[in-house]
Amino acid sequence: MQHSRTDYLDTERYLAMTIESINDATPEMWDKLRNKYKAMVTEELDEWVDPVNAPQHYNTGSVECIEAIKASMSDTEFEGYLKGNAMKYLWRYGYKGKPVEDLKKAQWYLARLTEEIE
Numbered sequence: 001m002q003h004s005r006t007d008y009l010d011t012e013r014y015l016a017m018t019i020e021s022i023n024d025a026t027p028e029m030w031d032k033l034r035n036k037y038k039a040m041v042t043e044e045l046d047e048w049v050d051p052v053n054a055p056q057h058y059n060t061g062s063v064e065c066i067e068a069i070k071a072s073m074s075d076t077e078f079e080g081y082l083k084g085n086a087m088k089y090l091w092r093y094g095y096k097g098k099p100v101e102d103l104k105k106a107q108w109y110l111a112r113l114t115e116e117i118e
Helices: 005-018 027-048 064-072 075-092 098-118
Strands: none
Touching: 064 075, 075 098
């Protein structure tokens, strides 16, 4: 859910209407304000970041990393690369602390391998 500037201003208005001076704000008011901002920002980041289909660290230039890897290999080599990565994520999903993410990554590599073979 995309938050508008109005959402942020409403949070600021809450604080402004509740106190006459910033010095009058109680710790509870600051906690409420901080938690509301944190929830809004976290929600927006969660929607924007996709560690499976578009990991940020592989999309920093004008060419996606996977496409550069493909261009550097023969079709057979690239298929092996995709198969190996799928196996890697299946192998480690129970050990790295993010089992669902690892299983989704394995699915991504299997789907890409299927596309390459079709």
